[in-house]
Amino acid sequence: MLARCLSASLQGLEARPVVVEVDLAPGLPGVQLVGLPDKAIQESRERVRSALRNSGFRGPLVRVVINLAPADLRKEGPSFDLPIALALLVASGQLARPQLEGLWCAGELGLDGSLRPCRGVIALAAKAQQHKAQALVVPPENAQEASLIEGLTIRTAANLRTLVEQLKGERPWQATGSSTRSSTRPTKPEPWPCLDSSLASRALALSAAGGHHLLLVGPPGCGKTRLAHQLPRLLPALSRKEALSITRIHSVAGQLHGIDQLQQQRPFRSPHHSCSAAALLGGGRSPRPGEVSLAHGGVLFLDELAEFPRAVLDQLRQPLEDGAVQISRSQQSTVFPALVTLVAATNPCPCGWHGDRDHGCRCSISQRQRYWQRLSGPLLDRLDLQLRLERRSAKEVAAVLKQPSPTQAAASWCTPAQIERARQRMQRRNPGGDSNGRLSAAALRQTGAIEAAALELWEQLINQRGLSTRSSLQLLRVARTIADLNDRASVDRNAVAEASCFRCTDLLKQPGAQ
Numbered sequence: 286m287l288a289r290c291l292s293a294s295l296q297g298l299e300a301r302p303v304v305v306e307v308d309l310a311p312g313l314p315g316v317q318l319v320g321l322p323d324k325a326i327q328e329s330r331e332r333v334r335s336a337l338r339n340s341g342f343r344g345p346l347v348r349v350v351i352n353l354a355p356a357d358l359r360k361e362g363p364s365f366d367l368p369i370a371l372a373l374l375v376a377s378g379q380l381a382r383p384q385l386e387g388l389w390c391a392g393e394l395g396l397d398g399s400l401r402p403c404r405g406v407i408a409l410a411a412k413a414q415q416h417k418a419q420a421l422v423v424p425p426e427n428a429q430e431a432s433l434i435e436g437l438t439i440r441t442a443a444n445l446r447t448l449v450e451q452l453k454g455e456r457p458w459q460a461t462g463s464s465t466r467s468s469t470r471p472t473k474p475e476p477w478p479c480l481d482s483s484l485a486s487r488a489l490a491l492s493a494a495g496g497h498h499l500l501l502v503g504p505p506g507c508g509k510t511r512l513a514h515q516l517p518r519l520l521p522a523l524s525r526k527e528a529l530s531i532t533r534i535h536s537v538a539g540q541l542h543g544i545d546q547l548q549q550q551r552p553f554r555s556p557h558h559s560c561s562a563a564a565l566l567g568g569g570r571s572p573r574p575g576e577v578s579l580a581h582g583g584v585l586f587l588d589e590l591a592e593f594p595r596a597v598l599d600q601l602r603q604p605l606e607d608g609a610v611q612i613s614r615s616q617q618s619t620v621f622p623a624l625v626t627l628v629a630a631t632n633p634c635p636c637g638w639h640g641d642r643d644h645g646c647r648c649s650i651s652q653r654q655r656y657w658q659r660l661s662g663p664l665l666d667r668l669d670l671q672l673r674l675e676r677r678s679a680k681e682v683a684a685v686l687k688q689p690s691p692t693q694a695a696a697s698w699c700t701p702a703q704i705e706r707a708r709q710r711m712q713r714r715n716p717g718g719d720s721n722g723r724l725s726a727a728a729l730r731q732t733g734a735i736e737a738a739a740l741e742l743w744e745q746l747i748n749q750r751g752l753s754t755r756s757s758l759q760l761l762r763v764a765r766t767i768a769d770l771n772d773r774a775s776v777d778r779n780a781v782a783e784a785s786c787f788r789c790t791d792l793l794k795q796p797g798a799q
Contacts (some may be wrong), residue, residue, distance in 0.1 A: 288375035290368040291389045294353075294360040295405040297572060297619035298537055300412040304354045305365060307372040310349035320353030323361040323571075323629065332363070332394050333370045340398035340446040345377055349652055355385045359616070361571050363393035364403035367422065370394060370445060384452045387419030387438075392427070392603035396799045398445040402426035404539035407532060407546075410434040422448065428461040428755050430546040432534060433529060485512055488670045488787055493519035494707040495766030496720030497759075498605065498627040498667060502789055503674030504641045513586045516628060521708060523582070530622065531582050532743050538574050546719070552583035558592040562600050567621050572612040579620040591632040591659045598664055601627075605667050608723070624765045629668065631660075641676060665790050666755040669722060669763050673789040707769035726758055733765050734775040750788070 293300035316330045351367050351369055368390040374380040391409050393401040402424045410431040420438040426439040439461045442448035450456040485501075489512055491500045499516075501509040523531070531548045534544045535541050552659050556565060556576040567575035577585055587593065604610045608624040634653045638644035648656070665671070683751050712718040716728050724733075734779045735743075743764075747757045760774070763784040768776045 286376045286378070287435070288372045288385075290372040290375070290385050291387075291418070292365060292368040292391055293389070293409045294358060294434070295362070295537060295571075296358075296617065298408060298409040298533055298574075298621060300405065301358055302412060303358070303360060303365075305368040305372050306352040306354060307369070308346045308350045308352075310350070310377045314346050314348065316349045316351065318351050318353075320351075320356045321359045322353060323359070323623075325363050325514070326353070326360055326365055329363060329369055329394075332366055332396060333373065335396040336366070336370060336394040336398040336445055337373065339396060340444065342374060342379055342445075342449075342661060343377070345373060349373070349376075357408060359571065362403060362405075363401075363696045364405075364409075366394035367392035367400065367445075368676045369446075374449065375614040380449060380452065381708045382470070388422060389416075389418045389420070390422045392422070392424045394445065400424035400442060400444060400448070404541075405537045406430050407433055407529075407536045410437055410439075411533075411757075413437060419760060425459070427455075430462055430532070430541060433532065433547055460581075468766060476559070484786065485672060485674055486551055488672045489516060489519065490704055490770065491763060491766050491787075492626060492670055492721075494704045494770055495711070495762065496626055496671075496722035497669035497763060497766065498722070500665070500668040500671040500790070501628070501630045501674055502633055502672065503630075503641075504632065504685040505637045506675050507674040507676045509674060510586075510588060513584070513588070513628040513630060514553070516626065517551050519704060520551050520583070523549065527582050534574050534578055538579060540579070552580050553586065554580040554583070555586040555588060557676075558587075558589045560593075560597070565597055566600055566604065566610050566612075566623075567619075568612055572614070572621075573617040574621045575599065575610070577623045577625060578610055580625045581622045582624060583626070584623040585627050587627065588630045590629040591656055593659075595659050595661065598659075599661055601660075602663055602667060627668070633673075634664050640673075643676070661744055662753075666753055666759070668790075669759045670787040671789045672787055703770055703772075706772065707766065710769050719767070721762050724762055724765070729758065729761055729765070733761065734768075735761065735764075736775050736777050737777050738778045739764065739781045742778050745786050746781070756788075760788070763787060764787075 286309050290305045292303050292305055294303045318327055318330065334344050353365065371380065371385060371390060373380050376384055391403055391406060392523045393403050406423055406427040407430050410421055411434050414434050414437040418437065419430055420440045424501050425441045425443060428439055431439045441459050441461055442451055447456065451458050488499060493516060501512060503509055525724055531552060532546060535548065554576045560576065563569060563575065565576050567573055568579055604623045605627060608622065610621045610623045612619045633639040634646055634648040636647045637657050639646040639648060639653060639656055711720055714732050715724060743761060746760065747753065764776045764780040767780040767783050
């Protein structure tokens, strides 16, 4: 007897429909799995057999052929345990065929028949809703995640025995909650960070308003990490569309935890400098998102930038420019979104004290040059804001620990209202509502509103510093954001002059600078 059950297989961030076919035929007892299953699916034969027996069902004592169609699509993961078990019950006559019509299933089975969570359920739910499924059956831990997809009925059960009784109508379905309640659950807003009148706070505001990548260079203890952790709190609140996109990425990566599955905060990812290229950008035999994709819509913080392998960092160049990571394999090509704000921090030299007013540097000129040669010129060109930080004095550190006075707040270079007004101006003016950091050269020429005197100063800076074409355009983009923060319709000479202050690595091009 032939039976079918519908499910799906993850391919990147998308789910591909899969029909689980089970056929029972006379012959020696055994189970044959076909359809390009991976090792986890091959092992499902033993999990399903034990789950059926421990749930009170009889296992097939005949030859069983299980096909995962389409046969040319590689499948992976234990999420096919549940559809295989249900199709076996139908094929053996222990469950009626109509009870699986229009039903999509996914879930791992324990040896006792319990349903265990699996990754990528939100992508599977979106595909089931697209194919107008009558319902989707998932483990209880995945129910809230699946319910984020509107217009789809979600069913769940604690174990296989309970699920079969619910399918037969012998027991009512378990309530799963609603996506509306999960998505609108109020969260306590984080306090706005205190931005003082320092150049570092100005750079942080520019990065938050215009989506500019930021490089912080300074000795140990100068506040590089503290500034990086403040940036997510300066970014706008997530829209529902952005939250669903971020949630899907984390679901496919298997990093969703808790009952309220919808991501409420912009991500902040800080991978260690020993991570591999696959860990940073994504990859594997069946590609999964890496750290840069897990930071999509938020901040990617690379501390100790010069300690990362140069070959790993150079692979970041294209994703930073395109906002996506494309991983190509012989049989498939996968694209993961990677629209991030990069914050990188590094010491000025191996010992960390070059240029410090109180500590002497122990590194030779050649050591400092080799240290900076780990960072390629094309990568530095993509970092719009480059700032040299100095270690704070004891008096300045004590002032940070105190509550800011009204006078200090008034002296701030930027307020929340200014950043929000700048973002709204960009959305109205820029093509597609892009931030200034992602403006193309053509869009910058059409909508930049750059004054003639500003262009004259810009040309002088290009000649004096030997800027590349990409660096010179970045300079104009930063100047456009400065004008937006200053509530100015056009970019004047002062905006270009201020933007030139955020190019500390231009000094590296001068002989003997390091």
